[in-house]
Amino acid sequence: MNGKGRLRGWGGVGGMALALAAAASLLVPLSRHGAGEDAAQVGGTGVGQGVQAKADTCKDPDASLPPSADGGPTIDRIKQRGKLIVGVDQNSYRWGYRNPATGQLEGFDIELVRAIAKNILGDPDAVIYRAIPTSQRIPAIQKKQVDVVVRTMTINCKRIGQVAFSSAYFKAGQQVLAPKESSITGYNDTLKGKKVCVAAGSTAYDKLEEKSFGAVYKSPTLPVANQLDCLVRLQLGEVDAVVTDNALAAGQAAQDPAVKLQGDPFTEEYYGVATNLESTDLVRRINQVLEDYRSGGANSPWMKAYHDWLAADLPGISGPPAPKYR
Numbered sequence: 001m002n003g004k005g006r007l008r009g010w011g012g013v014g015g016m017a018l019a020l021a022a023a024a025s026l027l028v029p030l031s032r033h034g035a036g037e038d039a040a041q042v043g044g045t046g047v048g049q050g051v052q053a054k055a056d057t058c059k060d061p062d063a064s065l066p067p068s069a070d071g072g073p074t075i076d077r078i079k080q081r082g083k084l085i086v087g088v089d090q091n092s093y094r095w096g097y098r099n100p101a102t103g104q105l106e107g108f109d110i111e112l113v114r115a116i117a118k119n120i121l122g123d124p125d126a127v128i129y130r131a132i133p134t135s136q137r138i139p140a141i142q143k144k145q146v147d148v149v150v151r152t153m154t155i156n157c158k159r160i161g162q163v164a165f166s167s168a169y170f171k172a173g174q175q176v177l178a179p180k181e182s183s184i185t186g187y188n189d190t191l192k193g194k195k196v197c198v199a200a201g202s203t204a205y206d207k208l209e210e211k212s213f214g215a216v217y218k219s220p221t222l223p224v225a226n227q228l229d230c231l232v233r234l235q236l237g238e239v240d241a242v243v244t245d246n247a248l249a250a251g252q253a254a255q256d257p258a259v260k261l262q263g264d265p266f267t268e269e270y271y272g273v274a275t276n277l278e279s280t281d282l283v284r285r286i287n288q289v290l291e292d293y294r295s296g297g298a299n300s301p302w303m304k305a306y307h308d309w310l311a312a313d314l315p316g317i318s319g320p321p322a323p324k325y326r
Helices: 012-021 073-081 106-119 132-141 202-212 227-236 246-256 280-294 302-311
Strands: 028-029 083-087 097-099 127-131 168-172 174-179 241-245 261-263 270-271
Touching: 028 280, 073 106, 073 280, 083 106, 083 132, 097 106, 106 127, 106 280, 106 302, 168 246, 174 202, 174 227, 202 241, 227 241, 227 246, 241 246, 246 261, 280 302
Parallel strands: 083 127
Antiparallel strands: 028 127, 168 270, 174 241, 174 261
């Protein structure tokens, strides 16, 4: 690969610093807003009904619990605490990232977090943000270190046996990101012998496990903990390509004009808000928030967030995916 050892694009130096900072710890409190609670007590022991289906019986993983504005043990605990504790990304441009000019977290996922906090607590700023590596999203939920994870997290059969998901709030697909001058043309035989970066615990990693086309994606340094680490390695010439959600890859291409999306998306995936399997009251409440968030057609909060954060890099989306309930 040309340019080994040189950072491509303006996103390089800042991206590396953020990626290393995020990878340095499992859960970094980004904004406590005066909170002093013990994170080990986050979440509820909850109710036992409505537990998600196991992966081996999964037929429709993006079907969630019907929405409800009612309370419950998990919601009561959040209200008593006065803060919603949320696992997020602070390095995904357009989705969840720290604006270097203001120091504030911004992005499409952050807008949704604020809507959930406003609904439950009456204040969109009543949030404790925790930066979580891709590979630690599920453990953080299971250990009740966070109430929810809003972090471009794909709903699938494997995961619904581990965490509970809201209805889908975004449709994405896996795609290849590579330098513009690369011989790689997509998810195909042009990956043979190429070093490909994916994040541990991601659906991209699972897809390469199914079919890699001879790509090298496991080594002492691969996979990585955070997806943005892949962009840094691509910029340094340490890998030849990245496989990730096209929604994330589009933001990375916007950061670095030397790379582009190659080929077409080769999967269809839906993002959901994840929470503990026991927190069925919280799942239903989030689904009610999403019903309101989608309402209003072109003037809905969802469409406003899309135009504010994603339309420039992912044009042509006419609306959110329709919810499915069981």
